[in-house]
Amino acid sequence: MRLLIADDHELLRDTLGSFLQQQDGIDICTVGDLNAAIALLDKGEAFDLILLDYTMPGVNGLDGLKRLLERPGTPPAALISGNADMGVALQAMRLGAQGFLQKSIPARSLLNAIRFMVAGERFLPVDDVLSYLSGQGATVGLPTEASALSLTPRETQVLAALCDGQTNKEIARSLNLSEPTIKLHVKTLYRRLGATNRTQAAMIARNLGLN
Known part of the structure; x- marks a missing residue:
């Protein structure tokens, strides 16, 4: 590197x-x-x-x-x-x-x-971004601003499945990936969304217009 x-x-x-x-x-x-x-x-x-x-x-x-x-x-x-x-x-x-x-x-x-x-x-720094956007007032503006987070196509697929309530095993099966790979993607999504669990990640994603 x-x-x-x-x-x-x-x-x-x-x-x-x-x-x-x-x-x-x-x-x-x-x-x-x-x-x-x-x-x-x-x-x-x-x-x-x-x-x-x-x-x-x-x-x-x-x-x-x-x-x-x-x-x-x-x-x-x-x-x-x-x-x-x-x-x-x-x-x-x-x-x-x-x-x-x-x-x-x-x-x-x-x-x-x-x-x-x-x-x-x-x-x-997702936490700082969310704090900044909240300070701007209207949540109506969140989806447009949140596009800057730019999830990868694979992250978007995993997030959509997560929002649908699928388990890691189900997501792995549907995307033809290993379960450890899905766990890594989910962990990355938590960090990028500032979430600590699946429910919170899904709520943040919907509020930001990412799903």
């Missing part, structure tokens, strides 16, 4: 890079601004994921992310920030970001989120 960290704060860049570099199978490259990141990509450097700071010199809000993602052949990119709210996170996801990470996230959670995104999944 090869990661590119683009952040103008040298201390954070070095600290984050050092932590990730110590993990098995992770190679890190760091730059201090967006232009340097694009220059590396233009030279043919390959990365599995880019971690892009939300506020850097020469980057106006989400324009930097948009510029990066509009570049042909750009690898998946996730936004990282210490001050952006969940409204920004949802906008970033709609632009095509692979995820949104807060700089205050615990180190182990950060590592899990990165591996999650490199595996092709999209990541958002």
Whole structure:
């Protein structure tokens, strides 16, 4: 796994890079601004994921992310920030970001989120998103905003079966998958929806218009 960290704060860049570099199978490259990141990509450097700071010199809000993602052949990119709210996170996801990470996230959670995104999944701090959306008032807006969660086709199938009240064994049989695989999908859905059990997951899914 090869990661590119683009952040103008040298201390954070070095600290984050050092932590990730110590993990098995992770190679890190760091730059201090967006232009340097694009220059590396233009030279043919390959990365599995880019971690892009939300506020850097020469980057106006989400324009930097948009510029990066509009570049042909750009690898998946996730936004990282210490001050952006969940409204920004949802906008970033709609632009095509692979995820949104807060700089205050615990180190182990950060590592899990990165591996999650490199595996092709999209990541958002679901509890914070739901709290933000609740603070916006009308639940009518939830289905549109919740589309930023972007479940994979398989996760959508498992969630639909879960909402229908099927057991893991029944879901495995209907999707021609092993039961341990279904258990993993269900656990992932719990985390992404901020649920602690099947009933709560089904209720949240329906409230968010995901089923």
